[in-house]
Amino acid sequence: MRPIITILASGTLGDVRPLAALGRGLHEAGYAVRVATHARFAFLVRSQGLAFHCIEGNPSDLLLHDDAALTLDSGMVRGAVATLRYLRAARAVYARMLDTATAACSGSAAIIVSLASCWGQLIACALGVPCIWAPLQPITPTIRFPSPLLPVTPSLGARARRLSYMAIELATWLPWRTVLRRWRARAPGSRQTPLDPFALARHSRALFVYGFSPHIVPPPDDWPPHHVVTGYWFLDDPAERLAPEIEQFLAAGEPPVAIGFGSMGGRRPREDTLLALEALRLAQRRGILFGSADVTRLAAGRRDVLVVPHAPHRLLFPRVDAAIHHGGAGTTAASLRAGIPTITVPVGIDQPFWGMRVAATGAGPPPLLRRYATPDRLVRVIAAATDDLVRVRAAAIGRLIDREDGVAHATEVITRAM
Template sequence: MKLTIFALGSQGDVQPYLALGAGLQRAGHTVRVALPENFQAQATAVGLDTLPMHGNVQALMDQPELRALLARGDMLAINRYTSAAARAAAPLWAEQGLQAAQGADLLVTGLGTLAHSVGEKLGVPVLEAPVVPLTPTRDFPAVLLPPGTPWLGPWANRLTHRLVRQMMTRQGSPALTRRILGLPRTPRRSGHFLAAPTLYGISPSVLPRPSDWPQRVQLTGYWFLPEGAWAPPPGLEAFVQAGPPPVSIGFGSMGLRDPHQTTQLVLEALDCSQQRAVLLSGWGGLGDQTLPDHVFAAPPLPHSWLFPRVAAAVHHGGAGTTAASLRAGVPTLVAPFFGDQPFWGQRVQALGAGPAPLPQRTLSAAGLAAALRELAGNPGFTARAAQLGQQIRHEDGVGEATRQIEAYGTELGRG
């Protein structure tokens, strides 16, 4: 088959689709990935054909106004800000989306409506493959609700999923994109294609599949890139081996309102808990100052290399980073900003692989120090994390997703 994967967003939104695309390509399919222009080099490095989409997500996340919104965890304001950026980019995205999908037998997409509009325009079926659970269920509320939303009960839980799905469909530029593509305002409900499966790149060891999901909604396991040769930056391996295993601390693609202040908070917490640490600079600039000898500042690097070498991982709770720390079998502390991050922090706690999440908007040196001491002093976290890691490493998420995509292609007569 010829497939186009739409992978739009930050690092954690893109990397799983590079893994899925590489797996589909190894299985003999022709794959193109439409992705933000700042990730083109990563996709090319794993041998994928790319179509770079207008915009640099890292530059957007670095805007002071968005950094402030992220620090507050204000989901509605974040949506308004990013939706305005999406509307500005809509004309180019519509044109580039059409170009990316030309000749495809099937479109595969995570979050967003662009692929659906393009697929409708070209008459190409679309398969949803998110890494965040969006299908309505009675088991838990919608994962994109504001942090701290109370348990609402089975009926209300299911309703929140529909409300959030409507919000996601309306945000950004779907109406504008459809107008640009010459489509009617409301998507056509056509029986031309068989109902596509929904495939989640999530481990069933981390999120048990809800029993009220339709049969064609499946958890395949996480989508990881194969581990390749990689050389750590000078001094990192020596630092890791020079004493007790350090803690990894980093907040990924999240922009920090004040990197210097956040670094000072982390250093104070490390002093109080008497632990060594590797600080991952990420997109927020953590570790932007002179550091003591027991702390090492590292640039962005493969989690698959670092996490198995540390005592615990502290991060923002992005779906991809959570998958990586649990796969490594290390105790995990999530300090969420917004979106699905609080949900993954709650899952880590419920699974017994780490303590309760510490929201970024209330993060303090004393609170982080207490959590670090709890991570180090609770052998139950270590044992449970190791057990989970073993289960996840035995899963073949990319292989399972590939098989299900191939089966759908056969149903369509396009396999």
């Protein structure tokens, strides 16, 4: 029988889609792959020929109802209060998620987790199987740069930069310690193991395969050798096509600017849409906006703007003049791969980090934090991003990323470890 690898994937589409790509690569390499994730991603998983197991409860869904939780976008005090409110509301959801994920992992030869499913390390220990980490952002401590998940990025010395990772680790699991303790009381295995998944990973020397490009984040020289940067994990579907209305809009004038703020960045759709519409008007640019029916109503009468619910980034981004987005790991990867100027308007989590990495490579200007974004400022950023030198650098980065095969590299590394 083929060994079963279970991938625990929690969070948003941007968290789950790269893991589905990795799962497909492992499946093609001969493993029996099951992806345990939330019900709304069942079609995505099954379309890749992978077994789907449902994880009930998704704490990320609660963020859609609060635009301040886990960010400083609305100020430090309001953000802290909203985050505490989110943590209280998410405890019952978290407990249900742990129980159903444990059942889904039964019979696995190995379990793969990401940062959003780091609690899977505890499940692997309870079941006595190896845990492989597959994060989409650098979380291994280093002195080279502070944790990408810091809410602010002050100037820090080498020691403080390394300690910043420990602080983020505590913030990631400590709020759930009561839920984790109760889960462990009814889970198989020892009742004495630590509840800290990061400490367990270090103790077991768990393999880390990172799903981003070494051209965007070169692996620091103080990382352990079993922490490997493999390249981005893209999920390309040969059957995907751009919708006819998008093709018509693209053919009707100059290349537009693509604008979308993702699931986390779009918690205030009206404000984000008005920002984008006014910036496009002032810049005299055409635009394609990702949004719902409410966004369509706000853009009614604008012949220079097309609103679409979604579109494959792989096909759309190479045909636009620039991409403006929240700076999520997956969307940033897609716009960099397309070789176009990238403009990030981050809200929180790791988004400012990716915006700074874009600027460091020269593929776009420094990030414009959402709380400081105005139409006038966004117009200036668009002008800076479409400079000829930025275009040349963005195109060069796109060629480098396009030549990578992150899924194949990660599959090779995991196969050697298995």
